[in-house]
Amino acid sequence: MATFQLLFPLFISCVAASTRPQRHLPACQVVQMDVFCSNLSLRGAPANLPRGIQMLDLSRNMLQNLTEETLAFHTRIHQLNLHSNMIHFIQPGLFKEMTDLKVLDLSRNHLNVYAVSKTNIGLLTAVESLDLSSNGLYTGMTDYFLAESPLLANLSLNSNSITKIAQSTFHGSVALRRISLHNNVILEIEDGAFDSLPQLTELDLSKNSITCITDFNLCQLKTLNLSRNSMETFQTIESDDVYELLSLDLSQNKMPYFPLLPKRNKLVYLDVSRNQLQSINVTGTVEELVNLRDSLLAHRSPGLSNRHQLLPNLKYLDLSYNQMKNIPQSFFCCMVSLQVLNVSNNCISSFVITYDELLKNVKIIDLSYNSLQTLTLGERTLQSVEELFLQGNELTTLDHQTFQRLPNLRYLQVQQNNLQICVSGQEQTEPMWTDLNQQDPPGCVSFSSIPNLHFLYLSENNLKTLPANVFFNTPLKLLDLSLNPGLEMEPESLSGLKHSLVHLFLRDNNISNLNTDLSSLTSLKYVDLSTNQLTTLPLWNKESSIESLNLQNNNLVTLEYSTVLALERSLKTLYMGSNPLSCCSNLRFLHMVQRSAVVVPDIETVTCVYMEDSEPVNIETVTQTMCHNFDNRGISVIVIVVIISGLILVLGLLVKLFHSRKRKRHRSFNA
Template identity: 70%
Template sequence: MEKLKYRTFVFFILSLRLNIFHSINFMLFLSPVVLCFFCVFSAGISGAACLWPHQLTSTMVTFQLFFLLFVSCTAVASARPPRHLPPCQVVQLDVFCSNLSLRGAPVNLPDGVQTLDLSRNQVQNLTQETLGYHTGLRHLNLHSNKIHFVQPGLFEDMTDLRVLDLSRNHLNVFGLSKISVGTLTAVESLDLSNNGLYTDMSDYFLADSPSLANLSLNGNSITKIAQNTFSGSLSLRTISLHNNVIMEIEDGAFDSLDHLTELDLSKNSITCITDFNLFNLRVLNLSKNSMELFHSAQSANLNYKLLSLDLSENKMHYFPLLPLNNVLEHLDVSRNRLQSINVTGRTEKKANLIFNHLRYLDMSYNQLKSIPECFFYCMRSLEVLNVSNNCIGSFSVSHQEVLKRVKIINLGHNALQSLTFGENTLQSLEKLFLQGNDLTTLDHQILRRLPGIKHLELQQNDLEICVSEPNRDEPTHQNNQDCVSFTSVPNLRFLNLSDNNLRSLPANAFANTPLRLLDLSLNPGLDMDKDSLSGLERSLVHLLLKENNISSLNTDLSSLRSLKHVDLSTNQLTAIPTWDKESSIESLNLQNNNLVTLEHSTMLTLERSLKTLYMGSNPLSCCSNVGFLHMVQHSAVVVPDIETVTCVHEEYSEPVNIEKVTEEMCHGANGPNYTIVIVVAFLVAVIVSGLLVRYCRSRKRKNSRSFSA
């Protein structure tokens, strides 16, 4: 009976073996645990077969089966288990499945999904099945997939779909089929950027888009905008064609778009606009092209709504010719090749420049040598003027109505040698940038004529500061034509005088001028009078004196009660300034000096207010800066450059990081001195003891003699 059961089981196993050979898919349905169970069970059968040697054949078959199952078990068990993808995030009716390696929408999504984010996945074919047959979507994000096919008519039934993002896919492959994607029934925003699309391919997506308002075609390979490119999308309000290869725009390409307000054509290959006539356009970006000419249609009856025009980074030699009746507020013609403000090279054309609404004008990085004052006559609303990085040698404003509302003037990095502002001019000016010029002097009254001036950049010039008395209006310098006065400027808060080759800073240099920030850096050899900062006791917050080659600071900084940030880095200081009063310093930079010992009392005073201290690259002594060591190791002061703060220890050949210094290291260094003191004290004690013993013995002998019989 047992033999019959055994043979029956072996037959079953053999049948199973044949099935395995004939159907490899069978193994896919067996888990590693079940296979291992068969392995163990077969091993047990093989062991039982050894009890009956006469059944050798059956045993061999069983052994072969065992071997086969063992190999299968090992292979399946060692195989990598299927990766369980993290589930999508579901927030009410919004589903976010970004970056999950999906090829389509997951099954079992909630009904009525309105937002579906499938960005950064592996979607290749966009069909109803891919989207899980969800037709009620309002926002569909398929950004950064591998889509190269879109089912025609897919979006016709999606009557609620408003936003569709198909950017960074392979829609150029679909474009080769020359099949329309069908009606975008309700789509208002469409992103087709970075898809490798070239000329006419966008037509297959825009041919029937009645509600489309916002379109992005950035980063494609479009070379031409045809007359009918947008004929199926008449509701467009914004179009972005940034970073294509557009060289040609056919006449009338945008004329049918009555609602178009923003057009971005930046970073293309457009060479000229000769008859600009988009009356309803409000924002036009033509930067980073090869523009040599910009002319708009000229007529007193044409009313343009253009507010912002960006023509920066082109090749224009002349100022753009803009319509007479304009409301332009922002004009950028920086980084061109302008040599004059003429619009065609002819002087008489200057009269056509009327910008009554212009608030921002940028003409920086050109080749302008001069700007006549009359250029600004019709700029009554101008607030920001940037003409930096040109070749301007002189600049003057003499009429009160010129630049009346201007708040910022940037004349930096020109060749200025002369600057003149008339009486009661530039009354609204708050910031004046004059850095990087050839200025050696300024009219003594020029800053006092600017009642609103708060910020003045004068670095990289060649100025000398006038000697002034605190109660006098005029400077007392022997040669008044060769210096600049900074006294009695009532609202000046920020003054940058770095890199001016200043040789001295006289007493009361900034009297009656409430500076909050003063930068005197990069003036090697600067000699500061002990009263040079008098008058700034209550106002000065930031003081920068870096890279001045200062060996000692005579000025009393402790009198500056509002001072919080001081930069004394990269000098030759051998001692830190003394603070003999309560300190308000929060940040102190002493990097790259010659500091060996830091005054203990000064460090204790600073520690009360100090929050940040820079001390790197100084030859500090390890055991002569107890106050600083305590500050670093026990206070709340932060030393951001602590890794570069080292000190010199006589027992070490290399500088030691300040964080590794211990009290034992310093006591050890003084050990030999203590030993000598102890030895000397011991010898003295022995000598004194010997003398006392001798003295006592001598006294005893005398006493014994006086009482002898």
């Protein structure tokens, strides 16, 4: 009986456990005919999925063996996503009966284990897109997955360990249009490796170990990415065939010379940045090359030698981050469609364009971070340029009308140079606004009368003065004059920008007194006056339109009541940290901040001094009552001082009166 009493509770618990419902894994999401079972720790597809599903996502699970049972016999699906599992076995012939399967993602598995068995997975009946990336596959292993894929158009083999592309690699996938082999260790491509792919248009071989291409002959290819290899040479075979190539990326290689491109090409995009180019050799004068170009374009003559780089359709050319010291203007003779030219971060000391036939359609030129000392532009050159980047050079002198000759220029960066600004433009339409006693410094550049210039960056140019009306007839929206220590602005320096200027940057200029009335700039919304020596702000009228104001790192003690009143009508954002503010002398500002009318992003660093010689406190902790009490205490002290002073004065008078009477008594006694 005792034994029964001991075992009975155990029996009851076992019965309860047997009747308790089994724990189920989280359910898949079903959206119409698409099933999402990602990241559910599954070892196979759930058996209770609806019939007729078209997409099945089993990614990020724990599948190891891929069989019909694993897929719950769902053989009519169109898209199967199995990436990021642990698949190391595939049932041979599994996909043969999946006549509707078009997209198959097997990336991030262990298919290299399966490939060791040297067994083909069988016919991929209808698969058009296959992803085998990140599977540890090395040379020869891809054959077991591609041997029978007659309709395969898109193939990804990214991030594997393939070292060689053999002639036979793609023989079973003749319909391929796009191949990505990014991030392998390819050293060799056998001759004819892609010859069996007449429809191939996109090939990505980036981030490999290819050292040279000496016989490029894929005429049908439209996009070729060879970036991030160890390429020293790219040459096309001598041929009169027309190449369909539109985009060629050769960036981040080791090429010392400009690539030898197909002489009859349709190239639109060419990137040769981050190589080791030191110079560009061009045979012939500008006139000879222009005549040759026009003749060839007119007659489409196939007799052009490969040494002539005819690029009639090229729109984008990137030569940045090389070691070039010079680019002859004749190099651009055969680039009649070029729109973007980037030669930044080289060693170019002089850039010259004097023929108006060159770069007629260029809209963006980037010459930043070179060693430019001279920039020479002819009268009618670069008429389409909209953006010009010249920052980080050694420009000290320019023809003073350099930028006025560019009628469509709207964006100009000339920071980090040593330019001087002319007092006036050459054509002076209003003589009264120029001081006749002022003379333009030699080699100065004018920024007046540039009809479409909206963005101008002049920071770090060692500017000392900003003359009045210097931007006359130039509709700037943004002006950056920062990092010009000691810059002195005249009251009318910005007068030509009354209706246009929206952004003004004057940070880090050691300005102690701002002479310019910013409230006269009716469109001004964003102002940066940080890191200066300002002790006060100029009086701004009620029409101020400023929405964002940065006053960090100045010497401001008090903000005038009228200034705060004018600002708070439009101000939305204010930066005020690192100023020696007085707590009780800024009650209007305190009220503006604390009632959240203005956002102060750096409010935690905005401090003020409550009493003399006291530690700064955060401005949010200060109340008007505290200041009133402080004022009352101050008044009390003053009253006490006055009373004591009065008593001392009265006492002194009484003592003096007493002494005078005493002397009188002494005189009368002697008489």
